[in-house]
Amino acid sequence: MYKATVIVKKRAKILDPQGKAVEQGAKLLGFNDISKTRIGKYIEFFVNTTDFETAKNEVIAYSEKLLVNPNMEDFEYSLEKAE
């Protein structure tokens, strides 16, 4: 069993309206030092296999097919043995 963590970020050139909205809220609350807020996804799951290569391939396939929009987002992942 492996525990996988996938971080999904919008590419630098893609607008992030959610980040912009939160940052406007920040300005209204007086946080004037905050800039360039970008909001991505942090995904955790388990892969039920004992083989590292199998786990790695499943994480990449799962990410590319369901977790990440390949037109706008990049992802990175890490795997650690669990149990």
Place this chain on the structure above:
Amino acid sequence: MYKATVIVKKRAKILDPQGKAVEQGAKLLGFNDISKTRIGKYIEFFVNTTDFETAKNEVIAYSEKLLVNPNMEDFEYSLEKAE
């Protein structure tokens, strides 16, 4: 200037319908080894100060007021010097 990274996760006891939905998609595509998918947020921003303590306090305040729902979510952050 500091670059801040904040990771927001739903607490273990809080349902994650988005994670469940993605995982159902995974099952339909034949990923049968994947389980317990949980989707959180990964937030990056810059804090325009040279003082570490100030940066830290701003990151915590910004997180607690705008990025995190304190009833359902926990967060962790990291700060690194930028420029």
